[in-house]
Amino acid sequence: MATEQPDTFDEVNWESVRSSSGIVNLALKTKLMLITTLPLLALWLYDRVAVGQREKTFVQLGKDLGLSGPFETLGLTWNPAGLDYIFIFTIFLFAFYMILPLYENPRMTRYYWKEFKRNRPAVVSLVWLAFVFVVGIIGPLFIDKPEPDILKSFQPPVYATVDTANIVQCVGEASGGTCQGTWQHPLGTTGSGRDVLAFMVHGTTITMKIAFITTLIVALIGISVGTISAYSGGWVDETLMRMTDIVLAFPTLIFFLMITYIYGASLGLFIVIFATFAWGGAARYIRSKALSVAEEEFIDATRISGASRYRVVRRHIVPNTASSIITNLTLLVPGFLLAEAQLSFLGLGDAGLLSWGQLIASGRSSLEYAPWIILAPGFILFFTILAFNFLGDALLDALNPEAESEAEK
Amino acid sequence: MSVNDNLLEVKNLTTEFRTDNGMLTAVDAVDFSIGEGETVCIVGESGSGKTVATESITGLVKEPPGKVSGTVELEGKDLQSMNKKELRQVRGDNIAHIFQNPQEAMNHCYSIGWQITEALQVHQDVPDDEARKRGIDLLERVGLANASARFDDYPHELSGGQKQRAMIAMALVGNPDLLIADEPTTALDVTVQAQILKLLNELQEDYGMSILFVTHDLGVVAEIADRVVVMYAGKVMERGDVFDIFEEPSHPYTQALMECIPDKGRETDGIPGTLPNPYNTPDGCRFAPRCDHANEDCTIGDQPEEIEIERNHEVSCVYYQSGYDSSVVRDSELESDSSSTEMGATDD
Amino acid sequence: MTEPILSVRNLKKHYPIKSGLLNRKVGATKAVDGISFDVHPGETVGLVGESGCGKSTAATSIIRLEDATDGEVIFNGGNRASETRREDGAHPNDVTEFNKRELKQFRRDAQMIFQDPSSSFNPRMTVGSAVAELLLVHGMDDKPRRRAIVEDLLERVGLSAEDYDRYPHEFSGGQKQRIGLARALVLNPDFIVADEPVSALDVSIKAEILSLINDLQEKYGMSMLFISHDMSVISKVCDRVAVMYLGEIVEIGDVDEIFENPQHPYTEALLSAIPTPDPRSRNEGIELKGTVPSPTNPPSGCRFHTRCHRVIQPPDMEFEQESWRAILNFRDRVAQEAIDLESIRENALGSQDSGSGVTDQAIKSQIRSEFGIPERIEEPTAETAVEEALDALVNEDTDSAREHLMSTFETPCETSKPEQIEHEPGHRSACHLNTSKGKTVELTPGDD
Incomplete structure (x- = not known):
């Protein structure tokens, strides 16, 4: 380390130490976040201002940039909607504030992993969720949206059969009154002739959107309210906590049904309403955790170092409370997924949405002869929810370094 | 103090733990004995296995991951071969345990009086009012001032020293033959430590029980021990009469x-x-x-x-x-x- | 005499007790109630006392983790030397009056070592970055330089440079306390407050850390305020010691002086509580009974008189010291209306062994024996008063019992506050027993 200044603590000339503030000092994750979020924001503004309602964003962008040709060859015709922007934003957040720190602190990561892998079901769950995540992100790029085709309705999955009486036309071999499934539709088709597999792949994206965006909203509001409440105390605490009580007591479902009745159902509405009324528990949890963390000696140690209040909260209280809320969130997500599926099943969702819930709903009336429409997404939904629960449990154990050091004593 | 037949005989006691990094031997083939009415101190640094050794005696070591072998005989009966029910009986009637942190060893949801009478009624068939009276007597005996008023206090209303006194009262409920005290004064102030040590000495005389005292502090050993076992890394380094140990280490x-x-x-x-x-x-x-x-x-x-x-x-x-x-x-x-x-x- | 690096003058920290719907202040817990002492450059001053005597609160108020209620803490470290008072009497170096900028500067010159090594580090931060954070907070942006300084410092406190990237849970208690030392040292402060830094450690590790503290202090010449409940620890590191009881300093002086010639009974009791490594001298010490009374409503006069083994007898009476103490305890208990006749009656029944009720006489002697009051007190006036009080008690007339006792028994210790008496230069104590032994001293506010 070649610095002209001496590198021992007792020879630092503090008069000459000057803080050079600015963008250079930002942490890598903050820099990356800025680099990725700013273009995203620009694109969103462009979409809002310059692109017409019926135009596809990227087609228009290609035209405006004079790059229609290359865009077309690349197949860039994507038309992101408001929810997609938020989804991409949360993915960035997830990558830079969860995955990157794990990479940057290999020691802690190894330790977490060592603790985590003791729990076998959780490891399987993690693999499963990673698979769902990957399919949800890149699946739609390779598999087109399933279009309805009434001629192909109720095609059975491969190796399965269906009575020809129930279908219009058999894509595979039909013999003796039964229609054979084909590899063209490995998991069969729905009553409207949509391919179940493609439906499920696109449904995975919806699931991921629900999981990520709700988590973002709940975490953001929950951590802010909880931490501010704990650290401010007094009337701020009182006000925020009474607000939390209201949120906890709020009949979200009825509210959602009312709004749906007026404006019609949409995924965005579902996510926003359910997430903005679900942070109560998280906020309370964060508050009590933050209060107990604030009692720890290392908080005093940081205060005595001369650190600002913001730094104490941001670098010491939040990390120590936020990791425990991860468990809380992983246990909250299954609730949202189930709620979406249940509302869809009852016909209260957006019927045009390609979600697992809608797929299950579409198999409702033909369960007798086309059970695959419900079974395939049903199993996937079941395992995903189970995986979230297992994961939450294991994270609770793994993310607690104190517990281990105590056990070692 | 006359030392008759040994109350407790520990032979070849070995306690191992299965961990992620392999087998950990906390206590390695340790022998010691405690005579009736005698105080034996196990002394050593943290990590020397002294606490695990005492926990192995009363079956407090969780198995698995732990594994205890060797023989532990109390009044000639082998504790290792007992079933869970018999062991529970022994833990209540013959051996009592007090710990370093009275805060953690107490149930904060119940008053100390409730906890004492519960301990009493688990082992003996006594009516409620009789149990209460005996509980108050015990609290008085361990020097808790104003015991009858304190009886209905909850643990958080007591100071550290008072909690340790209440813990000792709970340990005395079954009139034990052996009291295992695992660093009972380490978390306390020196002045309170002196009070507790004095109390233990007095109680031992009154009740005639034996004490197995675990500590890292030789100063404490000098105050209370009859015999000393010095442990290091799971092994006994030296043992002997307290005077020999201090005068001729x-x-x-x-x-x-x-x-x-x-x-x-x-x-x-x-x-x-x-x-x-x-x-x-x-x-x-x-x-x-x-x-x-x-x-x-x-x-x-x-x-x-x-x-x-x-x-x-x-x-x-x-x-x-x-x-x-x-x-x-x-x-x-x-x-x-x-x-x-x-x-x-x-x-x- | 050189200018002290730290002068504490009449420091008070009271916590308001609020109650009722409107949060009205109904009283105050006087955790620290007017303490004054100096710390000179390069010196270690011990602050000793039982839990609940306010020593930790004093530390946090001095270092300004909490705001003091009243008093001055004048810190002349860093480059604050030779400042004089302003015209309005305020001192420019008064820590309690520092603004945000001055406070941050103060943090660089005064640091703290904490008691509990297991909770004094952020479990999610490497210990290296925890130590380096102080450099960062004070504006050192050069990351490699921060790392170099901290790695060097870790080696100086007996760890290795590779430990920079390890997490707190990977260290033992003693090692963590070494890191705590590194954290306190990294800004090269002039003054360190050590709040019971070794009380959570094993004896062998305690000795190691204490000798490390001594070495580092010798090498870097900082001053220290060392807080402990254990006189034996104080003797190893301190030059001077201040003994605190219930928010006040009862004795202060050189360590050698205090150990050889303790003037306050409380100091005596603390000294005798040190376990002696000699099995032949058991139970010889003075036993300090009970715990520190509540600082919300401290005893009048000398605050230690409720537990003092040398509490002064009334001028016209003469007792065995032990029975006098017993009578006072009895009197205080009656005054608190904390005598439980019911349980005493039962106890008397137990010792009597006859099934036929308990005589008043038996109850009275039971009370006497429970408080350790002899069956017959030699002093006739005292005997009459006690007997009358006992009679009243048996008749469940607590008020008149209290009256009898309060009017007859009164110790000078509770009526007036003892003055600070100077025995030797720098050795002061506050005890009525010593009034005749030296001259009273009045501390001038902030003698520079």
Whole structure:
């Protein structure tokens, strides 16, 4: 380390130490976040201002940039909607504030992993969720949206059969009154002739959107309210906590049904309403955790170092409370997924949405002869929810370094 | 104090734990015994296995991951071969345990009186009002001022010393033959520590029970012990009568511990180095890597056999084996002995 | 005399007790109630006392983790030397009046070592970055330089440079306390407050850390305020010691002086509580009974008189010291109306062994024996008063019992506050027993 200044603590000339503030000092994750979020924001503004309602964003962008040709060859015709922007934003957040720190602190990561892998079901769950995540992100790029085709309705999955009486036309071999499934539709088709597999792949994206965006909203509001409440105390605490009580007591479902009745159902509405009324528990949890963390000696140690209040909260209280809320969130997500599926099943969702819930709903009336429409997404939904629960449990154990050091004593 | 037949005989006690990093041997083939009405202190640094040894006696070690072998005989009955029910009976009636942290050992949802009477009624069939009376008596006996009013207090309403007193009252409920006290004064102020030690001495006289006292502090040992077992890294280094140990500490480790007692005018740097890795204990004497006198013979084979250097005073150190000059170790002991009398003088 | 690096003058920290719907202040817990002492450059001053005597609160108020209620803490470290008072009497170096900028500057010159090594580090931060954070907070942006300084410092406190990237849970208690030392040292402060830094450690490790603290202090010449409940620890590191009881300093002086010639009974009791490594001198010490009374409503006069083994007898009476103490305890208990006749009656029944009720006489002697009051007190006036009080008690007339006792028994210790008496230069104590032994001293506010 070649610095002209001496590198021992007792020879630092503090008069000459000057803080050079600015963008250079930002942490890598903050820099990356800025680099990725700013273009995203620009694109969103462009979409809002310059692109017409019926135009596809990227087609228009290609035209405006004079790059229609290359865009077309690349197949860039994507038309992101408001929810997609938020989804991409949360993915960035997830990558830079969860995955990157794990990479940057290999020691802690190894330790977490060592603790985590003791729990076998959780490891399987993690693999499963990673698979769902990957399919949800890149699946739609390779598999087109399933279009309805009434001629192909109720095609059975491969190796399965269906009575020809129930279908219009058999894509595979039909013999003796039964229609054979084909590899063209490995998991069969729905009553409207949509391919179940493609439906499920696109449904995975919806699931991921629900999981990520709700988590973002709940975490953001929950951590802010909880931490501010704990650290401010007094009337701020009182006000925020009474607000939390209201949120906890709020009949979200009825509210959602009312709004749906007026404006019609949409995924965005579902996510926003359910997430903005679900942070109560998280906020309370964060508050009590933050209060107990604030009692720890290392908080005093940081205060005595001369650190600002913001730094104490941001670098010491939040990390120590936020990791425990991860468990809380992983246990909250299954609730949202189930709620979406249940509302869809009852016909209260957006019927045009390609979600697992809608797929299950579409198999409702033909369960007798086309059970695959419900079974395939049903199993996937079941395992995903189970995986979230297992994961939450294991994270609770793994993310607690104190517990281990105590056990070692 | 007359020492009759041994109340507790521990032979070849070994406690291992299965962990992610392999087998950890916390206690390695340890023997000791406690006579009736006697106080035996197990002394050693944290990590020397002293707490695990006491927990192994009463079956408090969780199995698995733990694994306890050897024999533990209480009044001639083997505790290891007992089933869970019998063991519970013994834990309540014959052996009581008090811990370092009274906060953690108490249930904060119930008043101390409730906890005492519960302990009483689990083992004996006594009506409620009788149990209450006896509970108050016990609290008075352990010196809790204003016991009848304190009876309905909750643990958080008591100070650390008062909680430890209440814990002792709970331990006395079954009129135990043996009280195992695991660092009961470490978390307390020196003044309160002195109170608790005095109380234990008095109670022992009144109830005639035996005490197995675990501590890292030789100063405390001097206040309470009849006999001392010095443990290091799961092995016994030295054992003997409390006077022998303090007047003639013979194992270099005991001598080093003596040096650590903070006292005026003495410069000590503690014991350099740390305990050996419990997964891979060194060959020969476990203390050899930190011992000033260690030679090549100290690092081969097993821990040296315990040698009786005088009646009931045994040392596990190669220098006391035949063919060695034990004065090498004894000489440094003389030095520390003289300084200890010196400081006894300054103290008065 | 050189200018002290730290002068504490009449420091008070009271916590308001609020109650009722409107949060009205109904009283105050006087955790620290007017303490004054100096710390000179390069010196270690011990602050000793039992839990609940306010020593930790004093530390946090001095270092300004909490705001003091009243008093001055004048810190002349860093480059603040030779400042004089302003015209309005305020001192420019008064820590309690520092603004945000001055406070941050103060943090660089005064640091703290904490008691509990297991909770004094952020479990999610490497210990290296925890130590380096102080450099960062004070504006050192050069990351490699921060790392170099901290790695060097870790080696100086007996760890290795590789430990920079390890997490707190990977260290033992003693090692963590070494890191705590590194954290306190990294800004090269002039003054360190150590709040019971070794009380959570094993004896062998305690000795190691204490000698490390001594070495570092010798090498870097900082001053220290060392807080402990254990006199034996104080003797190892301190030059001077202040003994605190219930928010006040009862005795202060050189360590050698205090150990050899303790003037306050409380100091005596603390000294005798040190376990002696000699099995032949058991149970010889003075036993300090009970715990520190509540600082919300401290005893009048000398605050230690409720537990003092040398509490002064009334001028016209003469007792065995033990029975006098017993009578006072009895009197205080009656005054608190904390005598439970019911349980005493039952106890008397137990010792009597006859099934036929308990005589008043038996109850009275039971009370006497429970409080350790002799069956017959030699002093006739005292005997009459006690007997009358006992009679009243048996008749469940607590008020008149209290009256009898309060009017007859009164110790000078509770009526007036003892003055600070100077025994030797720098050795002061506050005890009525010593009034005749030296001259009273009045501390001038902030003698520079």
